Amino acid sequence: MTSVSLKDVSKSYGSVEVLRNINLDIEKGELVVFVGPSGCGKSTLLRMIAGLETITGGDLQIDGERMNETPPAQRGIAMVFQTYALYPHMSVRDNMAFGMKIAKKPKSEIDAAVDNAARILQLEPYLDRLPKALSGGQRQRVAIGRAIVRDPKVFLFDEPLSNLDAALRVATRIEIAQLKESMPESTMIYVTHDQVEAMTLASRIVVLHGGNIEQVGAPLDLYERPANTFVAQFIGSPAMNMVAAQVTETGASTTVQIRKGAAATVQVPSKPGDQSSLVQLGVRPEDLVLTEGSDFLLEGTVAIVEALGETTVLYFEGKDGEVGLIAKLPGIQSIGKGTKVRLTAAPDKLHLFDAEDVSFHYR
Amino acid sequence: MEQLLLALVSMAAGVGACVLYFWGTNKILDGIFPARGENAGRNILRANSIRPWLFLGPAIALLTLYLIYPVINSVILSFYGPSGKSYVGTANYSWLISDAGFRESLRNNLLWLFVVPAASTFFGLIAAALTDRISWGNIAKSLIFMPMAISFVGASVIWKFVYDIRGENIEQIGLLNAIVVALGGEPQAWITLPFWNNFFLMVILIWIQTGFAMVILSAALRGIPEETVEAAVLDGANPLQIFMKIKVPQIWGTIAVVWTTITILVLKVFDIVLAMTNGQWGSQVLANYMFDWMFRGLDFGRSATIAIVIMVMVIPIMIWNIREARKDV
Known part of the structure; x- marks a missing residue:
């Protein structure tokens, strides 16, 4: 009622x-x-x-x-x-x-x-x-x-x-x-x-x-x-990271090419008309994980480390005046300032937003 | 022109001397206890304990000279005869108790005491509450406040015209009589009507003091947290209930201070009575009675005795008033 x-x-x-x-x-x-x-x-x-x-x-x-x-x-x-x-x-x-x-x-x-x-x-x-x-x-x-x-x-x-x-x-x-x-x-x-x-x-x-x-x-x-x-x-703290990207493959899941970065597959459907449109790829700081291999999503140099015990928050240097990435890693991490690290995230933890800032889920 | 110049020069000199005193003594103090060297800390502490006395010194000296000394002298004078030379013991006080004029003054003063502070505060509160709600409230406030700027004697002159009476067959120029005549009544010599004339005089002081009460209470009303009023609206209270049960209780301290401030003023009421009736027709009050004995009866002793009575009446209200005002902060 x-x-x-x-x-x-x-x-x-x-x-x-x-x-x-x-x-x-x-x-x-x-x-x-x-x-x-x-x-x-x-x-x-x-x-x-x-x-x-x-x-x-x-x-x-x-x-x-x-x-x-x-x-x-x-x-x-x-x-x-x-x-x-x-x-x-x-x-x-x-x-x-x-x-x-x-x-x-x-x-x-x-x-x-x-x-x-x-x-x-x-x-x-x-x-x-x-x-x-x-x-x-x-x-x-x-x-x-x-x-x-x-x-x-x-x-x-x-x-x-x-x-x-x-x-x-x-x-x-x-x-x-x-x-x-x-x-x-x-x-x-x-x-x-x-x-x-x-x-x-x-x-x-x-x-x-x-x-x-x-x-x-x-x-x-x-x-x-x-x-x-x-x-x-x-919603979420620290706020979700947003990186500019371009759609390279549409379908039941979408593949995007991060500007000056790797390609990523997102488990979000897209229409054929989205091909090569400019989008924003969103990933929450707590969904980012460290990776050693070549299959990374993002790469950056650590500018500030906030060790909170339960979590460690890494603030990365921004490229070309862009806002730097933030990663929130579980527990205590031995990563020093100035370290170059590679980060990745599970495909289902990635979000896509179109040029009007609307999520691909809600179009 | 010459006088004006003299006044300006003396004003400048007075202010200059004050500045020189505060600046100079401060400089000397800092010279004796410099805030540097090995004893800097101790020197600062010492200088700070002396500084208030230097700055307060002139005020304390003047207050002692013009307030405390007269009080003590009045007490002494009240035990002396008319010229202040022969000791008469408590004769002045026993005279006072049996004196009809004093009893009349005391009764009238008590009447003033009950009516004027209550009426001024009441009208002031109503004016404050109503002017806050209307668009031309500030103009209304200015008009109500304006009598505050008029001296008591000036106000008395204005109201003498209101209460004025002219002989039969002459047009009544007094506002009150004009109204009475227009309504078909007989013109009255208002300020000579025993007992009632007291109230006609009180109206003048109420007229003056309502503005004072309004300004203070208006500020207090604005200090009430808006949320408490909104909560009362949600609780279903109507505007009158909000005013009486939410607003007035919250400014009760201020109302009390306004009330007692006017009470103290009323106990000293003098100019209005002097200018309007000079205490004739049963309208005498203590302050005017004191003035009478001082300058017409030329009896310093009795005059001082009446002054002591006024002071004794004022002191408890004064103490309460100051305490209440401090509590408010």
Whole structure:
């Protein structure tokens, strides 16, 4: 069943268009993550669903009902803000109860809802404290508790972990994942610029860029079959390597000639019309392996070595002002700066993008 | 022209002397404790412990001369007779307790105390909240703030015209009487109506102080995190509920500071009463009563006693105000 549906939704401030024709259906019980670089419109889109920003074009439906002009409180949504947005003058209990008090719900009902949320989030010892007497992680839990008390159809999270330190961010991320598991019926929309959060939490990821949806899909789909060079380079860290190449053989698998390099066969079908067209060959740093033989894909001189223990990241010198390659090798490698090494990758780990930056998979 | 030149020269000389003092003493200090050589570290520490006193010295000296000394002298004077020469013990204080004029002043001062800070803060808060929401808010703000620039005596003159009364059969030029007559009522001598005239005088101070309250509270309202307001919108609160339950509680500290600042001002209210009624018709206040005994009654002792009463009333509010203002930061 569709929970949230966006049809041709767009947003413009005067003549500046920040979101264009967004089409998206979110199923009940899904956790959808909007991810993208700053300024891509992901927070604006979330705020439009919340009703904090007006929708200047298209339709927003929640549970099949058009909600474009419905006041935020009646949309059946609850939002968790990046800055927590707790009411600083109210105790934790009052913060969570505020919405129900405004709705004039009976006291017994309010108490039951607050106690339930406090139990789920282990906030019981802090109910009578003011937000300033809580740590950042606890404050964010209160903000989530306030959302749970509202018993919404859709939870909206606006970069909820950005204000937490690194260790707490990981812990809270896992808590949110557990929370989602304990509430399989609730739909959640989660905005972040952090791809680790997106990969770990999402049932589906929506990649936004420049006011458009670039790709929608399950996390590993986006990783394994990115629709275009933007998604390919946005998902995964370090970003996917891109090298210019030319198609030499079409068919069920495609052979390309890397400019000033070797030939490579990619397990991606191509049409006869692609013959000798200029393409970009993509390969993830972690898919590159060292090779001694003559059957190599790429060759380069190591410029910087980052030994992280679990992995070793090699940064290669760029040729002719091009961006240098990056390779991420498992474990500890004894490769020094200035070494010339040869790299290769399995044919099924290679990606091909046409001149319009679109993946061969999605044409 | 000559006076103007003299004023400019003395201003330049004054500023020059200040600059010379700060620069000169700093130079000398650095000369005594140079920040180099083998004792550089120790010298820097020593110089830094002395420097604040050098820079604060002139201010402390002036404050002592013009604030602390008068306070001590007032306390002493309050135990002396009219000329300040004969010791009379607590006679001035026992006179004060039984004096009808003092009781009237005290009562009026308390009235002022309850009405003016409350009304100014209230109107200031309303003005701040409303002007933030409209396109011509800045113009409205300027207009509301403008009375702050007028002296109390100037404001009194303006309001004297508002409350003015002319004889029968003459056209009423006072705004208030003009309205009353236009509505078919009888013109009144507003500022001579016992008890009520106090409120007509208070209106003047409220008119002046609302602008002050508005400016401070407007800044405080803008400092409220927008997300808390948005969260309240999502929680279903209407604009009035957001204002009363989310915004006002968050700026409560600032409201209290504005309130007490105006309270302190009200305790010292003098010019308006002097200019409007000079304490006649039951509108006397403490500061004007003190002034009366000082320059008309020529009784330094009683005057100083009233001054002490005002000071004792102001001090606790002052302490609370400073504490609250510090807490806000």
